[in-house]
Amino acid sequence: MRKFIVEIFWFLLILLIPAIIGIFLPCTPRASKSLLQSSFQKDSLMENIKSDRIIFIGGSNLSFGLNSQMIKDSLKLNPINTGIHAGIGLFYMMRNALNYIKKGDIVILVPEYQHFYSDFAYGEEGEMLTRIIFDTDISKIRLLEQRQLMYVIKMLPKYTFSKYNPIEYFNLSYDVIYSVEAFNEYGDANKHWEMEKIPYVPYGDLGSTKFNISVLEKIKKFQIKIKEKEAELFITYPGYQDSSFFNVKEQINKIERYLKQYNFNIIASPERYVIPTSMTFDTPYHLTKTGADYRTKMFIEDFKRSYSQPAFSKK
Amino acid sequence: MLFNSIKFAIFLPIVFFLYWFVAKRNLKYQNLLLILASYFFYACWDWRFLFLLIFSTLLDYYSGFKIATVEEKHKKKLWLIASVLINLGILGVLKYYNFFVSSFVNTLLQFGIKADLGTIKVILPVGISFYTFHGLSYVLDIYNGKIKCERNFVNYSLFVSFFPLLVAGPIERATHLLPQIVRKREFDYSKAVDGLRQILWGLFKKIVIADNCAQVANLIFNNPGQYSGSTIVVGAIFFSFQIYGDFSGYSDIALGTARLFGIELLRNFAFPYFSRDIAEFWRRWHISLSSWFRDYLYIPLGGSRGGVWMKIRNTMIIFLVSGLWHGANWTFIFWGFLNALYMLPIIIFKKKKYDTDVVAKGKYLPSIKEFLSIGITFAFTVFAWIFFRAENMTIAIECVSKIFSRTLFTIPELTGNTNILYTVIFTCLFFIAEWFGRGQPYAIAKLFPKRSRLLRYAIYYVIIIATIRMGGQDQQFIYFQF
Numbered sequence: 001m002r003k004f005i006v007e008i009f010w011f012l013l014i015l016l017i018p019a020i021i022g023i024f025l026p027c028t029p030r031a032s033k034s035l036l037q038s039s040f041q042k043d044s045l046m047e048n049i050k051s052d053r054i055i056f057i058g059g060s061n062l063s064f065g066l067n068s069q070m071i072k073d074s075l076k077l078n079p080i081n082t083g084i085h086a087g088i089g090l091f092y093m094m095r096n097a098l099n100y101i102k103k104g105d106i107v108i109l110v111p112e113y114q115h116f117y118s119d120f121a122y123g124e125e126g127e128m129l130t131r132i133i134f135d136t137d138i139s140k141i142r143l144l145e146q147r148q149l150m151y152v153i154k155m156l157p158k159y160t161f162s163k164y165n166p167i168e169y170f171n172l173s174y175d176v177i178y179s180v181e182a183f184n185e186y187g188d189a190n191k192h193w194e195m196e197k198i199p200y201v202p203y204g205d206l207g208s209t210k211f212n213i214s215v216l217e218k219i220k221k222f223q224i225k226i227k228e229k230e231a232e233l234f235i236t237y238p239g240y241q242d243s244s245f246f247n248v249k250e251q252i253n254k255i256e257r258y259l260k261q262y263n264f265n266i267i268a269s270p271e272r273y274v275i276p277t278s279m280t281f282d283t284p285y286h287l288t289k290t291g292a293d294y295r296t297k298m299f300i301e302d303f304k305r306s307y308s309q310p311a312f313s314k315k
Numbered sequence: 316m317l318f319n320s321i322k323f324a325i326f327l328p329i330v331f332f333l334y335w336f337v338a339k340r341n342l343k344y345q346n347l348l349l350i351l352a353s354y355f356f357y358a359c360w361d362w363r364f365l366f367l368l369i370f371s372t373l374l375d376y377y378s379g380f381k382i383a384t385v386e387e388k389h390k391k392k393l394w395l396i397a398s399v400l401i402n403l404g405i406l407g408v409l410k411y412y413n414f415f416v417s418s419f420v421n422t423l424l425q426f427g428i429k430a431d432l433g434t435i436k437v438i439l440p441v442g443i444s445f446y447t448f449h450g451l452s453y454v455l456d457i458y459n460g461k462i463k464c465e466r467n468f469v470n471y472s473l474f475v476s477f478f479p480l481l482v483a484g485p486i487e488r489a490t491h492l493l494p495q496i497v498r499k500r501e502f503d504y505s506k507a508v509d510g511l512r513q514i515l516w517g518l519f520k521k522i523v524i525a526d527n528c529a530q531v532a533n534l535i536f537n538n539p540g541q542y543s544g545s546t547i548v549v550g551a552i553f554f555s556f557q558i559y560g561d562f563s564g565y566s567d568i569a570l571g572t573a574r575l576f577g578i579e580l581l582r583n584f585a586f587p588y589f590s591r592d593i594a595e596f597w598r599r600w601h602i603s604l605s606s607w608f609r610d611y612l613y614i615p616l617g618g619s620r621g622g623v624w625m626k627i628r629n630t631m632i633i634f635l636v637s638g639l640w641h642g643a644n645w646t647f648i649f650w651g652f653l654n655a656l657y658m659l660p661i662i663i664f665k666k667k668k669y670d671t672d673v674v675a676k677g678k679y680l681p682s683i684k685e686f687l688s689i690g691i692t693f694a695f696t697v698f699a700w701i702f703f704r705a706e707n708m709t710i711a712i713e714c715v716s717k718i719f720s721r722t723l724f725t726i727p728e729l730t731g732n733t734n735i736l737y738t739v740i741f742t743c744l745f746f747i748a749e750w751f752g753r754g755q756p757y758a759i760a761k762l763f764p765k766r767s768r769l770l771r772y773a774i775y776y777v778i779i780i781a782t783i784r785m786g787g788q789d790q791q792f793i794y795f796q797f
Contacts, residue, residue: 001335001502008511011772015779154321157783165784201728204538247538 022160027135028168035063035189036132037180038084039096042187045080046100053078057097058110059086060189061238064286067296068186074300077106081187086112086285088132089123090215094222095143105231108267108303109219110238112285113248116255118208121215122147126155134159193289198282202244206251216262223264234306235259236267239275239295241284268302316359318568319521326356331575335502342499346469349576353478357442360482364440367405368476374401375450376471379457383464391458398454406447409437414643442482444640448607449475453489455611462489470496477578479569483562485583485603492580500577509760510574512775516759517567519778523785524745525560527738528553531729536704539714543722547701547714549729554704555697556742559588562601567757586753588696588746589674591688593657596696604640608633626662631655641703646711650702657695673754734785741785 031037046055054077056062062083071079082097090111101107115121122145123129130152133141144152162168176182182189219235226233237256245252252270259266279291287295316322330352338344358365378398382391413434423430453474456462465471474493480486535542535550542550566583573580581603590596597605616629631652638651674689675681681689701718705711717723729735752758759778762771 001504004502004504004507007508011775015776150321158786161780161783201534201538201541204541 018164019157019160022163023134023156025163028163028165030168030171030174031131031135031162033174033179033181034131034135035084035178035180035182036088036128036135038063038183038187039132039136041180041183042080042082042084043096043100045187046082046097049078049080051078051102051104052076052106053080053102053104054106054108055080055097055101056082056108056110057093058083058090058238059088059093059112059115059285060084060283061086061112061240061285062110063183063187063189064192064281065239065292065295066188066299067289067292068184068188070293070296071300072186075303079186083110083187084132085128086114086120087123087125087128089129089148090115090121091145091218092123092129092132092143092148094218096140098222098225101226101229101231103230105226105229106307107226107231107233109222109233109235111215111235112238113240113252113255113270114206114208116215116258117206117212117251118210119147119151119212120207121212121218122151124151126151127158130155130159188292190289192281192286193292195281197278197280197288200280200282200284202241202247202277203284204244204247206248209251211251211254211258213258216258219264220262232265234265234267234303236299236302237270237273238285239273239287239291240270241277241280242274243277244284245270245274265306267299267306272298272302316356318565318572319518322359326352327572327575334576340499342497343469345500345576346473346496349478350469350473350476353473353476353481356478357476357481360441361438364443367440367443368446369472371402371405371446371450372472372475374398375454375475376465376468378454379464379471380466382454382457395454395458399451402447402451406443408435409443410439411639411643418645445484445486446475446481448486448604452486452607452611456489462493465489465493465497467497477573479572480580483565483569484601485566485569485581486607487581487603488607492578495578503577506574506577510571512759512762513567513571513574513757515571515775515778516757517564517569517571519782520560520564520567520745522782523560523741525557525564527734527785528557528560528742531735531738532557532704536706536710536714539705539710539717542717543725543728544717544720545723545725546727546729547717548697548723549727551697551701551704551714553738555588555693555700558700558703559584560745570757582756586674586749588693589689589750589753590692591674591685592661592692593654593695594661596692597654597658604637608637612636623663627659630658630662634658645708646702646705649708649711650699653699653702657699676754737785741781 054071054075056066056079060083062081063085064083066079066081066083068079068081071077082093094109097107111121118124129144129148133144133152141149141152177189177192177195179191182191184190223233240252256270273295275287275291275295279288279294280286281288281291316326330348333348334345338348354365354368357368375398378394381394382398385391385394416432416434420430420432453462453471457464465474470493473496474487474489477487477492477496532550532554535546536554539547539550563584570580570582583601583603585599585602587596587599590599613629613633616632617625618629619626634651634655635648636651638647638649638654641647641650675685680686701714702708702711705714749758752760755761759774762774
């Protein structure tokens with residue numbers, strides 16, 4: 001038995017030492033080009049942009065699906081697009097944004113539909129959540145709750161060994177569309193706007209059919225905290241490619257039903273933001289320039305309609 | 316608590332430590348500890364179903380006791396019937412009630428009769444098909460005089476609920492496992508090392524092979540209407556490796572874990588994709604289930620004794636039941652039926668039976684005949700997996716009709732998945748490792764035994780790093796749903 005324990009100890013030690021060192025090694029050159037690095041820019045926008053502000057919170061349906069210039073021109077508000085990647089998880093996005101929300105801000109929450117199912121809102125895939133913490137600002141680990149930490153811990157071995165992957169250091173060719181360089185001054189990813197559409201397969205499902213009611217509870221708490229800051233929260237739906245939408249229409253309807261039940265300030269309906277395939281770029285959520293303009297135009301109309309209702313006509 | 320979860324990585328060393336250091340050398344305490352650990356393990360899924368597990372255990376324990384102790388033959392039979400009926404009744408209601416009701420309503424609808432028979436809302440308790448079969452084999456073996464009843468309830472409970480096999484098998488036999496439970500167990504260094512090695516290999520199969528193949532297979536099977544016939548074939552091949560990596564990986568982890576506690580479980584897989592015909596495949600795939608059906612259904616039905624027609628009938632029955640055992644869906648039943656059809660030529664032409672000895676023993680490569688036989692068997696198996704994987708028969712038929720269309724001759728569309736190349740490379744390496752390790756209980760069982768420890772450790776590290784690097788999106792073990 002003693003021999004067995006000693007051998008396991010040495011075996012694990014040899015594995016653990018480089019693993020622990022790997023965690024604290026600086027971000028690799030490849031990771032430093034990743035779109036996750038745009039979180040610095042986005043935090044800085046939320047920190048520094050002056051009122052009156054409209055802040056969009058969500059995943060890549062926002063970064064790849066919004067034309068903030070149109071919003072600025074039409075609504076005369078300063079737009080901040082915080083969208084990076086849905087895989088980070090909705091809860092991290094909300095908690096991070098809370099640090100920067102100021103009095104008078106209009107916050108538009110646009111979760112991807114997947115965020116309402118399973119643990120996707122916690123960042124259950126783990127990789128993006130782990131990377132945004134360890135590759136950008138490790139102090140943000142305090143924003144994570146226990147379940148998110150579990151997903152991060154689970155991903156740590158993979159993350160730490162990526163630090164020893166030569167590709168991370170020597171093969172520095174990267175896709176500019178998905179890099180830190182993809183974003184404009186508002187936080188919109190616009191490098192793909194001049195590019196040809198890339199064929200892709202529509203989504204057949206939302207990854208899970210297990211509806212996560214806690215997402216609504218957390219949004220409710222988020223709404224309360226926003227109110228405390230004298231800001232206002234609205235929820236709307238992401239632009240979503242038509243056939244992917246119809247593949248999961250039932251599940252999307254369920255989301256809509258629940259959001260209504262919770263009495264959130266909802267802008268429009270999911271059907272409103274069904275986007276023709278020709279206007280999508282490389283996934284059902286990522287839109288071409290035409291698509292982003294189309295979606296933004298509809299959002300502006302819907303927002304004006306919602307905001308002019310008596311309950312919100314403060315401005 | 317999944318075998319590939321952090322929770323299990325914490326749970327297992329704790330139980331191991333308590334087992335060998337605290338309950339050390341006291342069989343009673345060791346068994347008690349294992350049963351408590353097993354109930355905790357099961358409760359992590361859903362504690363409410365723990366009551367069902369305990370009820371099922373009590374039922375078979377008491378039935379077994381009565382069968383063994385009552386004198387009259389007819390009373391023994393009554394106890395056996397009661398036990399079988401209650402066991403199958405619970406399984407039937409929880410697993411099959413909704414399926415049979417909705418199938419019946421749909422059939423009536425075909426004749427223009429509208430019926431409204433209510434369905435029940437129930438979650439299927441994890442592992443129910445496995446522990447029900449454990450219990451059934453116990454009472455049947457007592458009735459048939461193969462074993463004596465176990466008087467110690469803790470020992471019997473451990474036989475049913477031992478955590479490595481509780482939720483997805485192997486389906487153990489009382490004749491094999493109970494004697495190990497009642498015997499004193501000593502720590503054995505080489506067995507413990509072998510157990511860890513098998514766990515490592517199982518994790519590799521699950522995390523690297525199954526979970527990554529699943530990503531491609533799911534992409535295709537969740538939306539088959541979007542894909543060409545050739546892509547669906549690729550999806551079916553990926554699914555074949557997924558289900559093999561998933562289930563045999565689970566079995567490897569279960570066997571390895573049990574070995575850490577000094578217990579040997581039944582082997583469940585013997586390199587099935589190297590089978591030379593479908594009969595051999597079924598002697599190599601999910602061996603504990605196939606042999607269960609053989610011993611408790613096929614042979615009691617008359618087995619091979621009554622001529623060709625009887626053999627065909629019995630084969631049909633066990634494959635249909637086996638299909639139904641996998642799930643309450645016509646796809647599983649058709650999958651069973653298809654496998655029974657594959658067996659027909661072997662039965663009718665009384666083809667010589669391949670045993671489960673090593674394929675191409677002593678040779679690096681198979682002969683051309685063996686190679687073709689393996690290839691054809693694999694192709695038939697892959698085709699049957701389409702029905703197993705499809706959500707329903709409509710989708711299965713859609714997939715098959717795509718395969719038999721012109722689109723079969725187009726280039727498969729697998730854009731947008733950058734991991735595919737790595738998945739293919741690792742699957743090929745895995746296949747090669749399986750081929751060269753086919754003479755062992757599992758592929759890396761005797762990894763370079765004559766070479767230095769350093770080389771062996773280096774290979775373990777490579778497997779661990781590959782497992783970490785290639786860790787795909789977590790997928791539930793497929794066989795948990797059964």
